[in-house]
Amino acid sequence: MKSKQCTLAVGIILIFTSALAGCVQEAEPLPLTEEEIGEWSVVVTINFADRGNETANLEDRLTNGTITFDPVMVSNNTSAYRVMEALQLRENFSIDVTYYVGMGAFIHTIDGVAGAADYSTWWGFTENGEMASLGPSSLMITSNTTLGWILTDGS
Numbered sequence: 234m235k236s237k238q239c240t241l242a243v244g245i246i247l248i249f250t251s252a253l254a255g256c257v258q259e260a261e262p263l264p265l266t267e268e269e270i271g272e273w274s275v276v277v278t279i280n281f282a283d284r285g286n287e288t289a290n291l292e293d294r295l296t297n298g299t300i301t302f303d304p305v306m307v308s309n310n311t312s313a314y315r316v317m318e319a320l321q322l323r324e325n326f327s328i329d330v331t332y333y334v335g336m337g338a339f340i341h342t343i344d345g346v347a348g349a350a351d352y353s354t355w356w357g358f359t360e361n362g363e364m365a366s367l368g369p370s371s372l373m374i375t376s377n378t379t380l381g382w383i384l385t386d387g388s
Contacts, residue, residue: 271307276379280299289326359382
């Protein structure tokens with residue numbers, strides 16, 4: 234009986250810590266809703282650095298490892314994450330996301346190219362050419378904006 238209680242307790246602890254640490258997105262991305270489509274132009278650039286040849290669907294469209302997409306038109310207070318989610322549907326690529334409690338979405342893989350497990354490389358996120366002060370699920374679009382995801386290393 235103690236063994237079953239111990240196993241149950243360990244299971245509950247693992248579930249609880251997983252919920253606190255983050256969980257990988259399982260749901261399919263959703264297109265923008267009618268309320269999210271609007272007057273603000275958001276241009277997204279993705280820079281794969283020297284790993285563009287590892288992409289699943291975008292390699293033929295890259296220039297020097299980078300692609301800039303036609304604008305996504307969104308309404309006021311649509312999140313940068315929703316822009317990226319809509320863009321992946323429109324442009325036929327994928328993103329993999331981990332959600333962190335209290336922090337929101339962290340995009341760790343774009344079109345099959347992931348940052349390193351030891352975080353020696355990661356996907357940096359920019360707004361209008363500067364490192365974003367918020368994560369993509371917290372950054373709300375309130376004007377014409379340029380967003381960027383740049384495969385970054387620690388050096």
